Amino acid sequence: MIEIQGLTKSFGRTRGGGARGTQAGRGGTVPGSAARRGAAGGARKAIDHVTFTAEDGKVTGFLGPNGAGKSTTMRAALGLIRPDEGSALIDGRPIGRIEAPMRVVGAVLDAKSAHPGRSAYAHLRALALTNGIGRKRVDEIIDMTGLAAVRQRPAGQFSLGMSQRLSIAAALLGDPHNLVLDEPVNGLDPEGVKWVRELCRYYASQGRAVLLSSHLMSEVALTADDLVIIGQGRILETTTVNAFVAEHSRHSIRVVTPDPAKLYAIFAHAAGVSVMPAARAAGDPAEGQAFRIVGADLKATADVFARAGLVIYQFLEERASLEEAYMALTHTAVEYASTVPDGRNVAIENRPQGNVQNRPQEVTR
Template structure:
């Protein structure tokens, strides 16, 4: 489990993280989201003991990272995939990490096999593609078989097959009872991967909840209904005080209503329905709505320029 309490980080007069409190529970994949400059990287660095908090604390399984005797056995992290010495082979890099935490050499071969790098284990890391470097970073995170895992942009550089693999891999790790925290710009991928979310903006907490709750919080209550009698249905809805917008020749969008209301009105009026469904925002739409005031930069048209997207940055 990861627990942040009143976590604050100042750089001179700049407050990067401000009184941030949240917890990441075991057994679930938790997405760590926020616009660029929101304090995500600074927070992850404080979790890993790379930055010292100005105030507050962050604990991993009840202890600060610095107090862990063999940290790789407790926490695995992928923060920067390219930090490996370019002249060192994948196997040599992992063997060095294993020795630093008194881990058996056979574990190196095991994790290389897990991430699909066993056939290139002797190649120099400097010749790896970004996707291969990501896999090597994931192997390093898994080396100590830790219960807590942090991944910063783990799908960066991976092809669609690799993205699918890491999504299932993270979910499997969580299913084993591990704590998995993932930061990513790929909102479409996070919507498929993360069960819970911690969302920050300008260094402060915006939301800590399930992905479903986050999307529902940002969604207006509306219903899509399709009928060959759409015009007649719109009149019946208006009589009940419900406004219907025309989506196409046979479809209406009804705001401020639920499917039960619309279905009962249609049934009472003898209206044939071909479709009746609640409209739900995507994670991207929910994110844009709830973090719009927390982005670093705005365009002249009032649209954020520094938010998460559905494509990698």
């Protein structure tokens, strides 16, 4: 079990004026750090009182946009950076007080962590030797992670996907009770992604705790039981995947009609039902205007249209995708906004404002 309690960490200028934190594994200046600083130019919190538990027997999806604070939380929990406040316990103990850490927690934090001149086998063998793990386990792990064909090749010649497998191999080496995986599917091919998914499920089924970070809701929804969503260093929601799906899979009805006045009149006094204009979509009928109806039953709506004699050119049931619901939750907490070639701001414009049901153009069909 991984218990994270009030972890807070600022990078940049400290009270004493000196630089704090480490750039290890990041290769220099972190682009978003300036944007997260206060107006006075002082340190901003990369994570701010982050609290949650990754339970035994479960995969906990740790979800957030780029720069949200996932890696910082994981690194602080693993004792790789010192938090300003808060603590983390792994199986009831801080990492510094665990005698054989590789047997308690395995971590994938950086795909390119192996020495580039060292072969996959030599890398794993060195880790095993320093942690009292036998040669047999190294061979086992090499087979399990699909590295057998490249075991003697220097890690520096590995593709991102193979490097990711090597990181996963190192994490599994000590057969740990807890796994901390920071975006482990980055660079993996579909077969590799499926393998990581099954690995997480297998570890959880054995009563172990798996903390899995991702910025993709679709990935987490397929793998995780519990869900922790972070944005700009703060926990936005702690829930379960099932609860999130149930909450965000409410349907709406998309209608194209030449008679908007009659459509509005039909629902004028219907409590809990809202009718909103919707953006036209590719494939819409040439005539008529598009609307989205939220809060109405599909069959009852069809009946009422028939009785009222409303002409409709299109009648579709739609459901918001989980990814959209997640973006609706985190859209104000996006650290790195991107643009498309015509200059529109993707991170803002593609995200629903508030309830995903009220943003017709963002609901999938």
